[in-house]
Amino acid sequence: CEAGEKSEMTSKTYLSLFPSDLATYGRDAKALLKELQSQNERMFLVTFLVLNTGRTEQELENNVFQASSIAQKHNCNLFRLDFQQEQGLMSSLPLADCQIEIQRGLTTSSTAIFIPFTTQELYQSGKESLYYGLNALSNNLIMVDRKKLKNPNGLILGTPGSGKSFSAKREIANAFLVTDDDIIINDPEGEYSPLVNRLKGQVIKISPNSTQFVNPMDINANYSEEDNPLSLKADFILSLCELVVGGKEGLLPVEKTVIDRCVHLIYRKYFANPCPENMPILEDLYNALLQQDEKEAHHVATALEIYVKGSLNLFNHRTNVNVNNRIVCYDIKELGKQMKKLGMLIVQDQVWGRVTANRSSGKSTRYYMDEMHLLLKEEQTAAYSVEIWKRFRKWGGIPTGLTQNVKDLLSSREVENIFENSDMIIMLNQAAGDRQILAKQLNISPHQLSYVTHSGEGEGLLFFGNVILPFVDRFPTDLELYRIMTTKLGEVSEGAQK
Ligand SMILES: Nc1ncnc2c1ncn2[C@@H]1O[C@H](COP(=O)(O)OP(=O)(O)OP(=O)(O)O)[C@@H](O)[C@H]1O
Ligand SMILES: [Mg+2]
Known part of the structure; x- marks a missing residue:
């Protein structure tokens, strides 16, 4: 433990001996490394060129002057590419050939500033x-x-x-x-x-004249998350009866009870032997309702009658299409x-x-x-x-x-x-x-x-x-x-x- 403390002391002493510039650069480099490592940034070597043109030498001078004063306004200096102007021109053309070796390292977000034409994809x-x-x-x-x-x-x-x-x-x-x-x-x-x-x-x-039928009573073993698919099916049949019977207030509590009771009765045969011929249809519900003692059950059955025996009986069939x-x-x-x-x-x-x-x-x-x-x-x-x-x-x-x-x-x-x-x-x-x-x-x-x-x-x-x-x-x-x-x-x- 003692030795550890000693070495920490020594490194602190060395650090104070470094020139302060070096310490600043060190900090910057560490920050940059952190960005690259953890913020999904990449490092780009960027050459930034501004091409000035003019029809006469005088016009060119003016344009160069204007460009550098704009840059200066934003705290930047433009340097003239003396003795490298031909390479500078070649590099500015869209030839994908950069002949100027003045480069600066920039991160992705800094580089992106030079490409103002971004679209989201x-x-x-x-x-x-x-x-x-x-x-x-x-x-x-x-x-x-x-x-x-x-x-x-x-x-x-x-x-x-x-x-x-x-x-x-x-x-x-x-x-x-x-x-x-x-x-x-x-x-x-x-x-x-x-x-x-x-x-x-x-x-x-x-449709009423179609010969293709789907049976509203269809059920499969996975119908519900819970163990009992029947309770969810009973819920659906209640909604269905509500549409058929219900007035403004929907179904009465007694009506709900008898429907639920009958639903459990009519699926018994199917769950004992789950084959398609045992799948109940609306008529089974109708008959089961008629067999109950409550007058409310008879009321619901009467409302269902037109869908079972009357002209709207298209939902009173077993499914005969490939669903x-x-x-x-x-x-x-x-x-x-x-x-x-x-x-x-x-x-x-x-x-x-x-x-x-x-x-x-x-x-x-x-x-x-x-x-x-x-x-x-x-x-x-x-x-x-x-x-x-x-x-x-x-x-x-x-x-x-x-x-x-x-x-x-x-x-x-x-x-x-x-x-x-x-x-x-x-x-x-x-x-x-x-x-x-x-x-x-x-x-x-x-x-x-x-x-x-x-x-x-x-x-x-x-x-x-x-x-x-x-x-x-x-x-x-x-x-x-x-x-x-x-x-x-x-x-x-x-x-x-x-
Ligand atoms: N992407 C498309 N390219 C070419 N034609 C198209 C395209 N989208 C729609 N159309 C044309 O416009 C017609 C109307 O389109 P569509 O039937 O989808 O309208 P809609 O918005 O569903 O209208 P509505 O609300 O009346 O049902 C199509 O029949 C088709 O001719
Ligand atoms: Mg449409």
Whole structure:
């Protein structure tokens, strides 16, 4: 210990003997080393040349004088390259040949000051990066992978005809070819079928005259995180009954109790022997309700009757389509207003079933909701959508909502969560009122706003994590892919004739 103290003393004495300049340089060098080691800085050797020209010698002298006085104003001295002017000229030309050996070491951030033409880029080189257009400032490709975001939830916003559905279809086609993810589409306008059919996917037409059915009672063993998938399913069936029976106040407590009791009864057979023939249907619920003593149970059963025995019985069948195809599109265009609500709720439940099944096999599921304002208008489906935005990430779900009006997304505190929890937003042309709302909510500068003001189809701003980039995506109109993705009336009928 004593020896240690002694050597410290000696080094202190030596330090005091050093010239003070040396100590200062030493400190600077240490600071520089620290920057290089810990702050991701690099060291560049920089030659900085200013080329002066003039038509006459006098003009040249004047220009040189002016340049050096500007430099002086900023505390710099320009030195004339006496006897090296030819090399100086050659080095100033864009020949990538520096013949002047006057160099200075600068760190990355100091060097960057001399390159004022920087643009932000979005290019992720991973295996699952998808193309989202060209950077409007630099024309470089924008390639990103949503799975690398904190949460992969996405929104596509824009006025009618700005290219929302087109961007979604583009991402779908891309994801289909590049990734292994499953894709599900909620299609209230019936416009995705040409694309899905071309990719050999399954279009499920849900309408009163369709012969394709999905069973709202479908369940799989992974349906819930907890041990008992049935309690979550009972929750869904309660929402469904609420839509069917509920007046303004929703279901009465007694009604809820009897429905829950019946749900547990009707799944008994299936869980004892889980084969498709044992999957219950709505009629089983109806019959079980009739067998209960409470008059409330009969009330619910009567309300369900039209969906079981009456003209709206399209949900009273076992699923007869391949809902496990890699790409599934639920076309609900032909459902009437009343049935649409029910249809949308059932589709969302089907999606949940698929996402949970996929998670156990380690697969991601992309879910596209076109015309999302329809979902947000109804209490039950809005609540379900909010839930999707909160929980899908953990289940490997990648939801994308498409809507025209930002106002729909800000209608309530709950729905606003969807907006706030979307790390990717493709913002296409915006209406004046929406622009102001967005500028405030997302902190967009007036310059950036100009990219979503009267912009063309497929042009706008891309928000990806904390990066905002203007992008342009002009899809060639002579490709087959364009013909199956367009919604322009003339082009669609032309495509159909071919
Ligand atoms: N990136 C693009 N490149 C070329 N054409 C495009 C692009 N995006 C959109 N279009 C054209 O614009 C048309 C309308 O686009 P789209 O159907 O996506 O509109 P939308 O925003 O979904 O409208 P709506 O709200 O009415 O559903 C497309 O049919 C296509 O012809
Ligand atoms: Mg659309």
